[in-house]
Amino acid sequence: MNLVTYLRLARHAEQTFADSLRTVGRGHAKHPDVLFICQTLAKMSDKQARRLAPIVDRYGSSAASGDVEEPERLHAAGLAEVRTGPVGLLRDLQDLHVLGTLVQTTWTVVLQAARALRDDELIELCRHASGQNSRQLSWLNTRLKAAAPQSLIAA
Amino acid sequence: MTDRTVDIWGAGTPHAKGTVWPVRVDQHLDPGVTEEQVDRWVHSACLLCSNGCGCDIAVKDGRMVGVRGRASDEVNHGRLGPKGLYGSTVWSHAADRLTRPMIREGGALVECDWPAAMGRIVEVSQRLLREKGPLSHGFYTSGQLFLEEYYTLSVIGKAGLGTPHMDGNTRLCTATAAAALKESFGADGQPGCYADIEHCDTIFLYGHNLAETQTVLWSRVLDRTRGPHPPVLVCVDPRRTKVAEEAVRTGGVHLAPRVGTNLALMNGLTRELFEHGWVDDTWVAEHTLGVDELREVVGWYTPERVAEICGIDPAELRRAARIFGTGGAVLSTVLQGFYQSHQATAAAVAVNNLHLLRGMIGRPGAGILQMNGQPTAQNNRECGADGDLPGFRNWDDEQHVRQLAELWNVDPLKIPHWADPTHAMQIISYAEEGSIGFLWISATNPAVSMPESARIRRILAGEQCFVVVQDLFLTETARLADVVLPAAGWGEKTGTFTNADRTVHLSEKAVDPPGEARSDLDIFLAYADAMDFRDDDGAPLVKWRTPEEAFDAWRAASAGRPCDYSGLTYAKLRGPTGIRWPVTEAAPDGTERLYTDAVFPSATEYCETYGHDLLTGAAVTQQEHRALRPDGRAFLKGADYTPAHEPTSEEYPLLYTTGRTVHQFHTRTKTGRAEPLRRAAPDMWVELSPADAERLGIAEGDMVRVESPRGSIEAPARIGRVKEGAVFAPFHYGGEDRQANELTMTVWDPVSKQPCFKTAACRVSKVRAGGRR
Ligand code: SF4
Numbered sequence: 001m002n003l004v005t006y007l008r009l010a011r012h013a014e015q016t017f018a019d020s021l022r023t024v025g026r027g028h029a030k031h032p033d034v035l036f037i038c039q040t041l042a043k044m045s046d047k048q049a050r051r052l053a054p055i056v057d058r059y060g061s062s063a064a065s066g067d068v069e070e071p072e073r074l075h076a077a078g079l080a081e082v083r084t085g086p087v088g089l090l091r092d093l094q095d096l097h098v099l100g101t102l103v104q105t106t107w108t109v110v111l112q113a114a115r116a117l118r119d120d121e122l123i124e125l126c127r128h129a130s131g132q133n134s135r136q137l138s139w140l141n142t143r144l145k146a147a148a149p150q151s152l153i154a155a
Numbered sequence: 156m157t158d159r160t161v162d163i164w165g166a167g168t169p170h171a172k173g174t175v176w177p178v179r180v181d182q183h184l185d186p187g188v189t190e191e192q193v194d195r196w197v198h199s200a201c202l203l204c205s206n207g208c209g210c211d212i213a214v215k216d217g218r219m220v221g222v223r224g225r226a227s228d229e230v231n232h233g234r235l236g237p238k239g240l241y242g243s244t245v246w247s248h249a250a251d252r253l254t255r256p257m258i259r260e261g262g263a264l265v266e267c268d269w270p271a272a273m274g275r276i277v278e279v280s281q282r283l284l285r286e287k288g289p290l291s292h293g294f295y296t297s298g299q300l301f302l303e304e305y306y307t308l309s310v311i312g313k314a315g316l317g318t319p320h321m322d323g324n325t326r327l328c329t330a331t332a333a334a335a336l337k338e339s340f341g342a343d344g345q346p347g348c349y350a351d352i353e354h355c356d357t358i359f360l361y362g363h364n365l366a367e368t369q370t371v372l373w374s375r376v377l378d379r380t381r382g383p384h385p386p387v388l389v390c391v392d393p394r395r396t397k398v399a400e401e402a403v404r405t406g407g408v409h410l411a412p413r414v415g416t417n418l419a420l421m422n423g424l425t426r427e428l429f430e431h432g433w434v435d436d437t438w439v440a441e442h443t444l445g446v447d448e449l450r451e452v453v454g455w456y457t458p459e460r461v462a463e464i465c466g467i468d469p470a471e472l473r474r475a476a477r478i479f480g481t482g483g484a485v486l487s488t489v490l491q492g493f494y495q496s497h498q499a500t501a502a503a504v505a506v507n508n509l510h511l512l513r514g515m516i517g518r519p520g521a522g523i524l525q526m527n528g529q530p531t532a533q534n535n536r537e538c539g540a541d542g543d544l545p546g547f548r549n550w551d552d553e554q555h556v557r558q559l560a561e562l563w564n565v566d567p568l569k570i571p572h573w574a575d576p577t578h579a580m581q582i583i584s585y586a587e588e589g590s591i592g593f594l595w596i597s598a599t600n601p602a603v604s605m606p607e608s609a610r611i612r613r614i615l616a617g618e619q620c621f622v623v624v625q626d627l628f629l630t631e632t633a634r635l636a637d638v639v640l641p642a643a644g645w646g647e648k649t650g651t652f653t654n655a656d657r658t659v660h661l662s663e664k665a666v667d668p669p670g671e672a673r674s675d676l677d678i679f680l681a682y683a684d685a686m687d688f689r690d691d692d693g694a695p696l697v698k699w700r701t702p703e704e705a706f707d708a709w710r711a712a713s714a715g716r717p718c719d720y721s722g723l724t725y726a727k728l729r730g731p732t733g734i735r736w737p738v739t740e741a742a743p744d745g746t747e748r749l750y751t752d753a754v755f756p757s758a759t760e761y762c763e764t765y766g767h768d769l770l771t772g773a774a775v776t777q778q779e780h781r782a783l784r785p786d787g788r789a790f791l792k793g794a795d796y797t798p799a800h801e802p803t804s805e806e807y808p809l810l811y812t813t814g815r816t817v818h819q820f821h822t823r824t825k826t827g828r829a830e831p832l833r834r835a836a837p838d839m840w841v842e843l844s845p846a847d848a849e850r851l852g853i854a855e856g857d858m859v860r861v862e863s864p865r866g867s868i869e870a871p872a873r874i875g876r877v878k879e880g881a882v883f884a885p886f887h888y889g890g891e892d893r894q895a896n897e898l899t900m901t902v903w904d905p906v907s908k909q910p911c912f913k914t915a916a917c918r919v920s921k922v923r924a925g926g927r928r
Pocket of ligand 1: 201208236372
């Protein structure tokens, strides 16, 4: 069942997103709101990744013939370092938004499968995770909108 | 009259529930001046805290020589507190008043005339506009200017320059009050009023040391608690304040949560209401949104868990919840203990939630007072000199922006409205990096009052930003400025201001300002003239000259909005009492309580904001708001508790918190010059719990050093009323090693953007032994 591939992708994407949020937060620590909110948002993703673990196991062990390898190229690379300056912050927030959107669509895909499987536990997890993901994306949007004019015009 | 620096609240006038608060007229004249010698009494209201007590100024030989409470005023029924009595007028004839403008020449501030000072300002302003545009300009105002001045500055900033970088020090004191009201009800504006004290059965004070912050209001409470059928008080405060003592005395509860855990406590109280069925389900279904989500959020917060997080007794939490859940008419008041602490907006919103869950709003005694710290903070919020749009308009609603554009006859695009307006801490950050190269500070002293004050001083003193300071004295901030403008103070100019319970007062000019000092209104008008701001037809943008004309322009701007002043005039305000907005044709005498019909200003087309995620501050979009169809219903909003930003560690094991003392106002620009107040609270101190003091080998009066990762202060220790693990310092004092804000963090609430002055880690050590003070 290919679902397990996507479950792993979801877990991996959430974890990458969380790590990248922390990297950006730390890297732009002189903006305390970026530092602290990125930490808060990262914790949301940690939690989803944790909640996925038993479900991945459940489907993983039921996979018919051995382990289905998730192709490496399905993964997205996280942010290993940050850019500097006001425009650098904008670009880093945008990169986070791209990662977050990957997480969002991954949950959409998994939810569709969960519905077809009538897997209540997974449906609930997808709904919750997708809601948390919207909060993360909303914050990134809000912060980008506030920072853009100053960074592009006056800085 | 007794020495009111000692007898702070004055003689009691206890009375029964539901009866009118008796009159008691307080008066103070300078030593040697008798009542017969007073030439005239001039109509005003006290400007030394957000209570806004109605008073008259005594004038003799062209000088202000004292004050008298106005018996007929609904706010104070004649009373005045120690600050109002002793601190209102003496500063006005202090020898060190600024009387001439100054500009920086070769590193030093030198006196000059007005054309030279304004010339320098306009030269820099125009150059930056040419080179970088309006985003290079920032304004940081006060909670102590008049409505007319804020509105004029708002028009200059938003329609003249077109900069979103305007905020007031109201960000430090009342931003959370405004944010909480907006998130819950859809717009700013106090639902209740002070008269609710006479009608309530229970008063909850959340992080509000009312006894020290608004002394006259506290005497109003004491007159109930000492009279027949007294209310029960519940106090939430990490210190054993007078309020806490009174709570215990009335059979209520003193909850002393660990610094930084307010939201956990509030979630616990909320859960108890659900658990015990103290929720008015029918009312909630009809008039609110979000009850299911709220129930889910608070579900985890059992009394035991909350007790663990907050360091309190679970039985006490249960008891407090029962008092709230079963009280006939509950009044809640909230102030800095919540507003300047971790998760400020979420905790203040939780207070609104409790009232909404019980339908406890809009009727006598069932009030919410999300308090203000400063006397004219409300006006800054209404007029839009603090980052809001005038008239509680929504920056995210094109129609609202168009209304303003029509009113001012400018292109709507001129008015910056692309994102939540820039808050003070961000303005300072932009000034630090130099993208704001022109910063105009009026009537406030950020070098002492802002968090991490050493950083603030560095930024203001730096070359990257040109700083204009407009004030009464050469404050710590003014000393760092490039241009200093001498301003007229209270009693030296005319204008109106609105207190925390929406009562508008007119304060008339009693005397001339000293030397060449000018009213803040005149200064802003002079800048507008010199910059030649025009509307779309080429006429001058600012069309008024006098305070009364500015007020009339504001009446037009506020019409049809929640803070509607359209029915109010200077003539009406010369009557016996201040008047609460909205004042309209339908309510010509003002409005005592809002939401008496349980209809809230939450409709998508009318609301001031679409709201925010309380945990992250992410903005809700217009589309998302519309989909909720609030249609006049209030929002129940919850959030999870998260630990504070700077937890204690081995290195910094204690939690640092700041606050006020009864005798001083802000950075003492005025009260520090009044001898009785100076004598009563002359200097900085640090307060420790007996247990911590003993462990550290510190005795009362010992000189101690308090250090945080950002700096240190030295001050004598007081041992007493603070919770174990916490360290308290008053924030009023400036100068070497004496500023409470050397230690505080640059971090703010995600929704209100109010800095957290109440949660930083610190350590304390003894420097040397000292005698008892
Ligand atoms: S309570 Fe506030 S407004 Fe009233 S006299 Fe005292 S300082 Fe002034």
